[in-house]
Amino acid sequence: xxxxxxxxxxxxxxxxxxxxxxxxxxxxxxxxxxxxxxxxxxxxxxxxxxxxxxxxxxxxxxxxxxxxxxxxxxxxxxxxxxxxxxxxxxxxxxxxxxxxxxxxxxxxxxxxxxxxxxxxxxxxxxxxxxxxxxxxxxxxxxxxxxxxxxxxxxxxxxxxxxxxxxxxxxxxxxxxxxxxxxxxxxxxxxxxxxxxxxxxxxxxxxxxxxxxxxxxxxxxxxxxxxxxxxxxxxxxxxxxxxxxxxxxxxxxxxxxxxxxxxxxxxxxxxxxxxxxxxxxxxxxxxxxxxxxxxxxxxxxxxxxxxxxxxxx
Numbered sequence: 001x002x003x004x005x006x007x008x009x010x011x012x013x014x015x016x017x018x019x020x021x022x023x024x025x026x027x028x029x030x031x032x033x034x035x036x037x038x039x040x041x042x043x044x045x046x047x048x049x050x051x052x053x054x055x056x057x058x059x060x061x062x063x064x065x066x067x068x069x070x071x072x073x074x075x076x077x078x079x080x081x082x083x084x085x086x087x088x089x090x091x092x093x094x095x096x097x098x099x100x101x102x103x104x105x106x107x108x109x110x111x112x113x114x115x116x117x118x119x120x121x122x123x124x125x126x127x128x129x130x131x132x133x134x135x136x137x138x139x140x141x142x143x144x145x146x147x148x149x150x151x152x153x154x155x156x157x158x159x160x161x162x163x164x165x166x167x168x169x170x171x172x173x174x175x176x177x178x179x180x181x182x183x184x185x186x187x188x189x190x191x192x193x194x195x196x197x198x199x200x201x202x203x204x205x206x207x208x209x210x211x212x213x214x215x216x217x218x219x220x221x222x223x224x225x226x227x228x229x230x231x232x233x234x235x236x237x238x239x240x241x242x243x244x245x246x247x248x249x250x251x252x253x254x255x256x257x258x259x260x261x262x263x264x265x266x267x268x269x270x271x272x273x274x275x276x277x278x279x280x281x282x283x284x285x286x287x288x289x290x291x292x293x294x295x296x297x298x299x300x301x302x303x304x305x306x307x308x309x310x311x312x
Contacts, residue, residue, distance in 0.1 A: 025204030
């Protein structure tokens with residue numbers, strides 16, 4: 001029997017299981033490969049055993065960083081790339097490098113550096129999910145780390161101004177989105193009808209850009225002009241996370257299961273009550289046995305509950 005595996009990560013909102021790109025990548029790969037992960041959302045990354053998010057824990061093994069976590073899952077026989085050729089494997093590595101070099105800086109800038117987005121969305125969202133007094137400090141620390149990471153990814157001599165940096169990273173990001181859209185084409189996934197590691201990484205990077213409601217949305221606007229990439233994100237949310245484009249569970253299996261469970265509980269309670277009443281009647285000498293009227297359950301009275309969102 002395989003050892004239990006737990007994934008610690010940031011929670012989600014806006015119809016996403018997590019707002020954190022690297023957490024989304026690991027969660028998507030686990031869904032694609034069938035890895036039985038137990039997901040634990042955390043309030044701040046300092047609660048994670050290594051301080052990084054996401055973190056996978058299996059018995060006494062603690063692993064951080066998406067690439068290392070995915071390698072560990074493959075060693076446990078949860079391999080979403082089993083059918084890929086050597087060339088497709090090489091293409092996967094090349095596109096992941098492209099995402100990290102060209103798209104990640106603009107993603108980080110959108111969330112953590114763009115002042116209006118940070119002040120009105122990112123900082124309040126994370127601060128509301130971090131206990132006081134860390135809520136006063138940790139978002140700012142994460143913003144500074146994001147800016148440092150952006151500058152590190154640029155490499156070479158820096159441009160003359162921050163405005164030039166911003167212009168360049170968004171040009172690179174839009175070019176990257178165009179290349180991804182062209183590579184995906186009309187296919188369901190990047191290598192056909194089965195999702196792989198590349199699909200997990202692309203989804204992890206694109207879904208936050210696509211779904212989070214920011215006041216400054218130049219990268220989101222460009223993404224929404226590429227309908228095949230938007231369809232790609234929606235399909236994964238619907239098929240693998242059972243979320244509709246609005247972020248709720250479809251009126252399908254989840255709702256049916258919840259209603260059936262509630263109905264079963266009510267039926268069991270009614271059956272126990274009837275059995276007790278029947279026993280009492282049989283034990284009473286002055287009353288002959290009587291046929292009890294079966295209680296009818298109003299199935300329509302139960303409300304469908306929406307799928308619980310991951311919250312940090």
